Amino acid sequence: MIYTYEVIIIGGGQAGLAMAYALKKQNIHYVILDQNNHTGVSWEKRYDSLTLFTPRNYSTLFEYNMEGQSNGFPSKDEIASYLRRFSMEHHMVIKHNEKVLRVKKRSIDIFKVETESNEYLASQVIVATGAFHHPFVPNIHDGLTPFVIHSHEYKNPQQVPKGKVLVVGSGNTGVQIAAELSQTHDVVLSSSKKGKIIPTRILGKSLFWWLDVMGISKAKSDSIIGRILQRRDPIIGTDYKTVKKHVEMVSRLLKVEDGTCFFKEDRPMEIGSIIWATGYKNKYDWIQIEGAVDLRGNPNHIFGESPARGLYFIGLSWQSRRSSALIYGVEKDAKYVARLVMKMKNN
Structure with a gap:
């Protein structure tokens, strides 16, 4: 089958959901293509005892509150449940069990996204597969x-x-x-x-509260502070x-x-x-578009905007700032990319 949308979002984790929410506010016709059979799977698969460093009030999307004590630290299963509720309550358009195999250009202004069973066409594509892909x-x-x-x-x-x-x-x-x-x-x-070593709380306040107060969480990736922190x-x-x-x-x-x-x-x-525990390596060889990926396999982008017209990234580590790959930080990048999408749509 061939389906047509204005925008295709690849990946249904927190980055993809944040992007969908920002596009919905702009009344843009989108679909999320997600390889998992339901929302939150990537969190459910993590080790049993995993608890976030960010407290619940720093682990939310677009002021959609998480259940439980606001300054407590949520488990990975809480995050999975939270993302499912966020998706359902905001009526996200998601097609599960759709593993993307290739992204190409069908013409100058149209992308073709191929999955294992279908083909999708769109004028703009947002890659929301996150910061980490393949175990290294x-x-x-x-x-x-x-x-x-x-x-x-x-x-x-x-x-x-x-x-x-x-x-x-x-x-x-x-x-x-x-x-x-x-x-x-x-x-x-x-x-x-x-x-x-940094504690999760300093003088009774969350580490991330201090990072906000000191402006570190807002440090841009290309700033002096940003470059130091990325090391x-x-x-x-x-x-x-x-x-x-x-x-x-x-x-x-x-x-x-x-x-x-x-x-x-x-x-x-x-x-x-x-x-x-040696981390992950990016793998973007499925994006078969000139200029989208550099020679080391990393996405080419400036704050999420690719040099390939109509292609964007969301959820990358240090995409624009320290908090870009965190749940509470991805919404800022989603709003920015949504404005780029709207600008191109209107041109």
Whole structure:
């Protein structure tokens, strides 16, 4: 089947929903194409104990309040439920189970979006697949360690066999997983850099309240402050204290051979399980439009606007500011992109 809309939004997470809301306010005929079978799946799939660093009053879209204590920290299942309610109450136009395979130009002014079962045409397309796509695992492992997963596959300690566990990567995810596993396992955390630790609350106020007051959350990606902050995200919360007390810290992992891990500055050790908390890599090869993606595979854009006329991005890390990839920050970018869409429509 072939369907025609003014705007196609690819991805039905918080970025896609925020974009749809902003377009709806402009009376623009849109559709969200989402590969999942219902809203909130990407949050439901995350590990069981995940709790956000942002309190509920900093985890909302367009002043649509979240249930529960406003300064408390929501679980991942609360976020999934919140996004479903947001979608239903605002009557979002979503087609689920539509995995986008290719985005091309059918003509100068028309995009063709191909899914596994249908074809969609639109004059403008917004990519809302978010900041992180494909799990990244360094090519330094011989594959002989019995239990190896990426952090996106981790659910809880019961999933991990007894014995020594190596968590590779000391960002927020790696630290959280290492802290949780340390209650039941012998855990080693490999880190290439020493992280900066920031508590979730300072003098009784949320960290994000302070970031707002100090203007840091509004720092543009191309500003001096923005460039400094982008070099390395801080570790937020108290999990690092648990790690320092109960987890063996080692230097950067160099290679894994026959179940033995070799580190840059520490003795080799035998490991029974490995969890790669090494982040994600972008993959945009399905966007087959000249100028949309650079040679490193990253989207070409200025605050979400692509040099390819009619193509936009939303939900990217540091798309315009520190909070762009967070739930409460994406709405600002959505409003901005919606104005660009309306401007092109009227031209």
